[in-house]
Amino acid sequence: MRRAALTAAALTGALALTGCSGSGSGSGSGKADLSVSSPYMPQPVSADMAAGFLTITNDGGAKDELTSVTSDVAGEVTMHSTAGGAMKERASFSIPAHGRLVFRSGGDHLMFEKLKRKPRQGQTVTVKLGFAEAGPLTVEMPVKSATYNPSTGH
Ligand code: CU
Numbered sequence: 001m002r003r004a005a006l007t008a009a010a011l012t013g014a015l016a017l018t019g020c021s022g023s024g025s026g027s028g029s030g031k032a033d034l035s036v037s038s039p040y041m042p043q044p045v046s047a048d049m050a051a052g053f054l055t056i057t058n059d060g061g062a063k064d065e066l067t068s069v070t071s072d073v074a075g076e077v078t079m080h081s082t083a084g085g086a087m088k089e090r091a092s093f094s095i096p097a098h099g100r101l102v103f104r105s106g107g108d109h110l111m112f113e114k115l116k117r118k119p120r121q122g123q124t125v126t127v128k129l130g131f132a133e134a135g136p137l138t139v140e141m142p143v144k145s146a147t148y149n150p151s152t153g154h
Contacts, residue, residue, distance in 0.1 A: 030061025032095065032134050039141040041112070042105075042148050043121045050074070050119055052110035052127065052141055053150070056101045066101060067092045068130035071141075075114025077127070082107050092132070105149075119143040 037055045044050035050073075058064060069077040080087045093108065095101045103109050110127075119125050120143060127139045148154065 030097070032058050032062050032064035032097070032131070033060030034058055034064060034095065034131065034134050034137060036129070036137055036139050038150055039127065039139050040144045040148060040150065041119055041125060041141050043119060043143055043146045044112075044115070045146060047118050048113070048115050050112040050115060051105075052077075052112060052125075053103045053105060054110075054127075054139065054141070055103070056095055056129070058095045058097060058099055058101075061097050062133070063097045063099075064095045064134050065092045065132040066095060066129060067132050069110055070128045070130075071112055072126045073116055073119055074112035075116065076112075078111045078113065080109050080111055082109070095131075121145050 035057050037057060039052070039054035041050055041052045052071075056066065066079065069079060071077050079090050079093055081090050081093075082088075087109075093101050101108075112125075123143045124140045125143060127141050129137045129139065131137075145154075
């Protein structure tokens with residue numbers, strides 16, 4: 001009895017996920033459901049390079065991968081991980097199911113290179129994120145002061 005009830009609940013959960021994601025892939029494990037929050041770029045000190053930060057949240061039941069980043073202000077945007085104070089370019093970052101990928105100051109970050117113009121505080125830059133599974137997301141990333149700290153908002 002108890003076991004049957006649990007199974008029914010699990011099935012209902014799976015059906016709800018499939019219904020939510022639209023076109024069912026048939027994998028049975030759900031799909032990634034991605035959203036972006038807290039994007040910002042500190043106004044760069046350099047004329048040809050800037051850093052960018054954001055959080056990608058996955059509310060879906062399957063993992064996905066961030067595989068490309070482009071922007072209107074940069075000739076190239078690369079993804080870097082930071083470990084032991086050294087940064088390393090990465091081709092992709094995984095976004096776990098029901099998890100998130102956080103780019104933050106002092107940690108993993110986006111690097112805007114070959115800047116076409118120098119972003120200034122108060123402006124917005126457009127960033128397009130490409131994923132292994134999900135469709136692309138476009139983010140309007142505000143340019144903050146060079147010393148902006150998201151936890152204080154200054
Ligand atoms: Cu870097």
